[in-house]
Amino acid sequence: MDAADMDKDLARVLISEDELQAKIKELAARIDEDYAGQDLLIVGVLKGAVMVMADLARALHLPVQMDWMAVSSYGAGTKSSGVVRVLKDLDTDIAGRHVLVVEDIIDSGLTLSWLVHNLKSRNPASVEICAALRKPDAVKVPIDVKYIGFDIPNEFVIGYGLDYAERYRNLPFIGTLAPHVYGEA
Ligand SMILES: O=P(O)(O)OC[C@H]1O[C@H](OP(=O)(O)OP(=O)(O)O)[C@H](O)[C@@H]1O
Ligand code: HPA
Numbered sequence: 605m606d607a608a609d610m611d612k613d614l615a616r617v618l619i620s621e622d623e624l625q626a627k628i629k630e631l632a633a634r635i636d637e638d639y640a641g642q643d644l645l646i647v648g649v650l651k652g653a654v655m656v657m658a659d660l661a662r663a664l665h666l667p668v669q670m671d672w673m674a675v676s677s678y679g680a681g682t683k684s685s686g687v688v689r690v691l692k693d694l695d696t697d698i699a700g701r702h703v704l705v706v707e708d709i710i711d712s713g714l715t716l717s718w719l720v721h722n723l724k725s726r727n728p729a730s731v732e733i734c735a736a737l738r739k740p741d742a743v744k745v746p747i748d749v750k751y752i753g754f755d756i757p758n759e760f761v762i763g764y765g766l767d768y769a770e771r772y773r774n775l776p777f778i779g780t781l782a783p784h785v786y787g788e789a
């Protein structure tokens with residue numbers, strides 16, 4: 605599949621590359637200010653958070669440390685399985701550390717609810733969340749998010765790290781998929 609094929613699979617662009625990049629810079633400025641003088645560990649949740657983590661980290665002026673957890677609950681479909689599988693844990697001991705979890709999306713909230721609970725049991729100094737997107741109409745578990753990029757409608761979205769059956773993560777914007785794509789996975 606080449607770039608032209610990916611474009612053909614799109615229904616519409618919800619958030620452009622420019623809008624995403626401007627929002628990431630805004631969030632980074634707030635994080636720089638809020639954590640000034642503190643030692644911050646940012647934790648990217650693989651795989652979806654890879655783009656927001658890379659852009660956010662480069663927009664920050666703080667000398668942060670970066671670590672990654674890989675968790676998955678969606679598999680190849682468009683619905684959460686409700687079961688969070690840890691595929692890779694942190695390399696870092698977070699006891700006493702300020703932790704900022706970086707995510708691409710809060711959909712049902714199940715992944716972050718589970719993850720924050722898990723991280724808090726390791727006795728960090730603090731745990732906060734930065735997420736690029738949130739679907740207010742889909743949230744099943746309330747999540748306390750400190751930094752949020754965009755609230756979006758309750759539709760399955762792709763791009764900027766978000767996949768459908770592992771594809772479309774490399775689109776630089778957020779879009780929705782054309783109906784003909786579903787059912788082909
Ligand atoms: O709020 P929720 O309903 O839990 O959905 C959000 C989670 O789902 C996606 O991950 P996914 O399981 O697809 O793994 P991936 O990041 O590897 O694509 C996304 O990256 C979030 O981690
Ligand atoms: O809308 C979505 N798109 C892709 N992956 C996701 N994981 C949770 N919600 C979504």
Ligand SMILES: [Mg+2]
Nearest residue numbers: 652678679767
């Ligand atoms: Mg996924």
